[in-house]
Amino acid sequence: xxxxxxxxxxxxxxxxxxxxxxxxxxxxxxxxxxxxxxxxxxxxxxxxxxxxxxxxxxxxxxxxxxxxxxxxxxxxxxxxxxxxxxxxxxxxxxxxxxxxxxxxxxxxxxxxxxxxxxxxxxxxxxxxxxxxxxxxxxxxxxxxxxxxxxxxxxxxxxxxxxxxxxxxxxxxxxxxxxxxxxxxxxxxxxxxxxxxxxxxxxxxxxxxxxxxxx
Numbered sequence: 001x002x003x004x005x006x007x008x009x010x011x012x013x014x015x016x017x018x019x020x021x022x023x024x025x026x027x028x029x030x031x032x033x034x035x036x037x038x039x040x041x042x043x044x045x046x047x048x049x050x051x052x053x054x055x056x057x058x059x060x061x062x063x064x065x066x067x068x069x070x071x072x073x074x075x076x077x078x079x080x081x082x083x084x085x086x087x088x089x090x091x092x093x094x095x096x097x098x099x100x101x102x103x104x105x106x107x108x109x110x111x112x113x114x115x116x117x118x119x120x121x122x123x124x125x126x127x128x129x130x131x132x133x134x135x136x137x138x139x140x141x142x143x144x145x146x147x148x149x150x151x152x153x154x155x156x157x158x159x160x161x162x163x164x165x166x167x168x169x170x171x172x173x174x175x176x177x178x179x180x181x182x183x184x185x186x187x188x189x190x191x192x193x194x195x196x197x198x199x200x201x202x203x204x205x206x207x208x209x210x211x212x213x214x
Contacts, residue, residue: 042067074117
C-alpha cells in the first residue's frame, strides 16, 4: 500500500510492516509490478524499483515532477503519468525516460491497464486513448467528448471503460458514448475508482461509495 506521508506498507502473515529502506521520500503516489515481480513506486522524488528488500532510485525524470500514476504494459514497459500531466515510459536501459505524446491536445491525468495488457490513458479534457504496443501508438476510443474534467479511470472486469470526473460523477463508455453511472452518489467529485468482483467502488470528497452490478 502506498501512502502520502508514511511510505509503503506490505501486508503478510505477520501483519502490516513498512518497506521504506532506500526511499528518499515517504510521499508515494502509485505502485506497479512487472512480469519479473519487480515492484515500482512513483513518488515526489521520481521513480523507484524494489528488489532484495531495498528500494533503488531508477530516475527522477521528468525532473521536478511527482509520478502519480504507473502501469506495466503487456511488453513489460513501465508507463507513468506525472503531476504536470505528462505521460512517459521507462526506456530499455531502465535508467531514463522518454516523453509520450498523445494524438490529441489533452494532457494525461490517469493511466490504467486492461486484463489483456492494453494501456488506457485519460486526459484532463475527458478523452480516453488506448495503446496495444506499450505506448508506441495511440487510438482515441472515447467516441464522444466527456464534458467534465476526467480525474480517474478504470477498466472493469467486462472490459468497459469507467471514468471518474471532477464534478460530474462517474461515467461508463458505451456504444453510443458516455453514460452517467452516478445514481446514489452525493458528490460528483471522484478521486479514485476500484473494482472487487462485481462491486465498483468510488472514492469521493464525501467518502467511499459502492455500486453492485448484480
